[in-house]
Amino acid sequence: MRRLALEVAVFVRSIWLQYVALFQWATINGYIAYKLLLPVTQILFFVELGVYATGRQNALYFALGNALQLTANAGIFGVIATVANERQYGTLPLLLASPANRLVTFLSRAIVNVIDGIATVVVGLVITVILFGLDLHRANLPLLGLCVVVISLTTAGLGLMFGSIGLVMRDAIILANVVYYLLLIVCGINFPVSRLPFVLQLVSYSLPLTRGVQAAREAAAGASIGQVSGLLAGELMIGLLWALGGYALFRILESWARRGGLQEAY
Template sequence: MRVWLIRLMALIRKEMLAILKDPSSRALLFAPALMQALLFGYGATYDLTNAPFAVLDQSRSAPSREILARIEGTGVLRRIATLESSDQIAAQIDSGAALMVITFPPDFAARLAAGTEAPMQVILDGRNSATAGAAGGQIAAIVARYNADLGHAPPVEVVRRAWFNPNYESRWNLMPAMIASLSMLQTLMLAALSVAREREQGTFDQLLVTPLSPLQILIGKALPSIFIGLVQSTIIFLIILFWFRIPIAGSVGLLYLGLLTFTTASVGIGLSISAVSLSMQQAMLYTFMLIMPLMLLSGLLTPVGNMPEVLQWATYANPLRFGIDTVRRVYLEGASFTDIAPNFLPLLAVAAVTLPLAAWLFRHRLS
């Protein structure tokens, strides 16, 4: 047993050194994760922060001015132009200068005073339906409040309360997902290259003639990649917690347990790719081919629930789906172990298939 451990430790140490000393894999380790976390943290948002709009106010009345003032008062909508005629609307929207044009008809104030329906028009740039939807929702909410203040309250009021993310900040949704997805991007690649690189450089044969058993090789190859994956996750986690100040609701221990399981499954996939590939180029190609669907079908950008049924089933083989879900639920919702226990099953299943497969392939994929 002691000798068994000596052998394993020697391999783990070598793997760590090989990763840390190889300029090309070292470059992959921390800088890209850090950079992307910051860049995407600011850049990847669905929230309106400074959405430009134009106004065509043909009513020029107190109510229209009041509504406009309320719109501008949100701080996230910015008036960039005041139009004189409806001919000018197209140019504003077509050029993308304004996300929306708000129009008040000449009889707006009169109708409102008469107690009839007083329509105002909102024209939205639908080239990004998500932004358009958000802006439309904002206006609707402002108008509803205005109506209520005027005493036009509906008979039934819907009181809305959002759990976990009270202000609907999309960053809260995206950033924790990056703890899983950004680190997966690179751990998968590291694991996929680990055996392929040795094959290409001829050192793998040298490894196979040593007394190291397939299990030792598997552990020795998997642990460093898992470790580095967790370090990357930690970097992103800390950025989210302290830089973007998104409060964590759940237990850090459970978060890491989820990440560990998720990373192990990813590394299993990576090592399987690596064991199948004969060259680094092949390994990179396979990884790339795999990463795209894994990312797209993970719920990172759009929810899994919006996919067609068939694709939803396909996502059960995708560790990233459950990785992201676990991180989001623990981080934002404070989920307990029993809440997210079902997530562990697919992750463990992927690991249980890919890791033994990789170990078997080490020795049997030779010629």
């Protein structure tokens, strides 16, 4: 019992420290730039592109897809950046030398990003709904909210996998950029997955977001939880698999980084 309490204390402290020490946007200017301007202009860009190509009646399709993809901004960028920043600021060797439970430390990296991801989607969606006058009166809003939470968790799972690579890779943020924008192509954000070549469709369904976005679109059309439960369960399962894979990789690469002294390379 005492051990569990200690682990919880490490978990909570780690979340707090991550929030106060590692987030580059925790200033008014940084927040406006990276948490308001960037997400909102990303949604607007793709909604305008979609409206130009397919007509105004499809604005909600693009708005919803791109708003939900923003969870990846927090879940993938945020998680990868925390590991990359530990390296950049020279604190990675200290983290790896600490006796703290690795799983607890590892998962705590994702929590603030999950919360941030939810906030980003809400802000992005509200602005888009106002700007484009989108009609959500038929939407099942509680279910849509649940989809947002689930997607935020699952994209953080993917972020944990790539964050692990940051233990041995100096330019992990580049990887984050590539993964983030690849999700725009393969997860059915701006066009149906069925338009992709077969191999990419397989990739698509092995990633978070794909099922979650599909479920959210159905929720926006008024579907009940029973109609999208399969999609949400699949989304959660995929996210869990990526997180577990990420943890396993973290342990392997941690050992590799220790042997090669890679954690200090910058």
